[in-house]
Amino acid sequence: MYDLIIIGGGPAAAGAAVYAGRALISTLVLTKDFQGQSTISPDIRNWIGEVSISGMDLSEKLEEHVRNQPGLTVKSDEQVKRIEKTADGYQVESDKDSYTSRTMILAPGGRRKRLQVPGEEELEGLGVAYCATCDAPLFEDEDVVVVGAGNSALETVIDLSGYARKIYMLTRGDRLKGDPVNRKKVEDLPEDRLTLITEATVRAVQGQDRVQGLTYYDKKAQEEKKLEVSGVFVAIGSVPNSGLVQQLVDRNEDGEIIVDHKTGLTSDPNIGAAGDVTDDPFKQNNIAVAGGIRAALSLYSRLLQMKKYSPCSEPEDCDEGR
Numbered sequence: 001m002y003d004l005i006i007i008g009g010g011p012a013a014a015g016a017a018v019y020a021g022r023a024l025i026s027t028l029v030l031t032k033d034f035q036g037q038s039t040i041s042p043d044i045r046n047w048i049g050e051v052s053i054s055g056m057d058l059s060e061k062l063e064e065h066v067r068n069q070p071g072l073t074v075k076s077d078e079q080v081k082r083i084e085k086t087a088d089g090y091q092v093e094s095d096k097d098s099y100t101s102r103t104m105i106l107a108p109g110g111r112r113k114r115l116q117v118p119g120e121e122e123l124e125g126l127g128v129a130y131c132a133t134c135d136a137p138l139f140e141d142e143d144v145v146v147v148g149a150g151n152s153a154l155e156t157v158i159d160l161s162g163y164a165r166k167i168y169m170l171t172r173g174d175r176l177k178g179d180p181v182n183r184k185k186v187e188d189l190p191e192d193r194l195t196l197i198t199e200a201t202v203r204a205v206q207g208q209d210r211v212q213g214l215t216y217y218d219k220k221a222q223e224e225k226k227l228e229v230s231g232v233f234v235a236i237g238s239v240p241n242s243g244l245v246q247q248l249v250d251r252n253e254d255g256e257i258i259v260d261h262k263t264g265l266t267s268d269p270n271i272g273a274a275g276d277v278t279d280d281p282f283k284q285n286n287i288a289v290a291g292g293i294r295a296a297l298s299l300y301s302r303l304l305q306m307k308k309y310s311p312c313s314e315p316e317d318c319d320e321g322r
């Protein structure tokens, strides 16, 4: 039985794994891969300590850091399929094997909601973007469209307003949602910088090697229209990968795992959670790492309290299976 199983291979899991490894907690890291969501981003500019780093380099560095910890067993080609509570901990079943642990950290991340229209998938990273904090500077002096009406769409417009020449904001409903403060910031933008298009449904993203435009159905005019833009920011929310644990820990109405933000622990005090799968409002790499660390430190204290903690006396004893 492991003291701790960490599920995931993104920044949240990496933060948890490095701290668990340093504490010589007998730990299993179980993940499909070490590809966090921003692996596809060509240029990350807010990873603290690096002015600019590609998403691929960032995930490789995180993986290397994890694999170099004594005391960790890493299985990086396994998808977790089921988790069950047992008398003295948890049983985790992957597509390859079954494992038991006393405690657990859930860090399976999330995925951005997609428009699911033609052209979106093919042009992702080529003008179709999901994260303005990350990609807004790449659209300096260009015309872009933001799809969505809530806070994340409003924040996307605010981020882009420092770079883009003209922003179209396209919403399905007849008005903006989100916080009044964000709405005011957006509504205060001059008309030549922002055009709000309501009651519109995206039909397709166009372009060959780069985005060149977007077509939408205008419900009021009852016709299809086209915008000439080089960027399409999709900000219609994200979906946490929390289906696995719906019977195990409390989630909010969006399916995010509710954590105590002081400890990183969930409604089950032997389960921590971190990163985009949680109700943390900021879905960011640095914050995911910090969340993983917080959960690992809390569970370390908890394992000590449980008097079941049996650290490997020598790092080599824990080193097998990497």
Ligand SMILES: Cc1cc2nc3c(=O)[nH]c(=O)nc-3n(C[C@H](O)[C@H](O)[C@H](O)COP(=O)(O)OP(=O)(O)OC[C@H]3O[C@@H](n4cnc5c(N)ncnc54)[C@H](O)[C@@H]3O)c2cc1C
Pocket (backbone or CB within 6 Å): 007, 008, 009, 010, 011, 012, 013, 030, 031, 032, 033, 034, 035, 036, 037, 038, 039, 040, 041, 043, 044, 045, 046, 047, 078, 079, 080, 081, 107, 108, 109, 110, 111, 112, 130, 131, 133, 134, 135, 241, 244, 274, 275, 276, 277, 282, 283, 284, 285, 286, 288
């Ligand atoms: C295109 C894009 C660009 C971004 N750019 C930036 C940026 O520039 N700066 C920034 O701070 N943030 C950025 N973000 C946000 C950032 O990527 C996320 O906040 C961060 O990746 C969350 O980390 P995480 O560890 O919680 O989850 P994820 O990164 O989603 O990682 C989850 C991990 O868990 C694994 N996993 C999932 N389910 C299972 C399972 N059942 N079994 C086993 N393993 C599983 C996955 O394979 C993956 O390895 C960007 C996001 C996107 C989509």
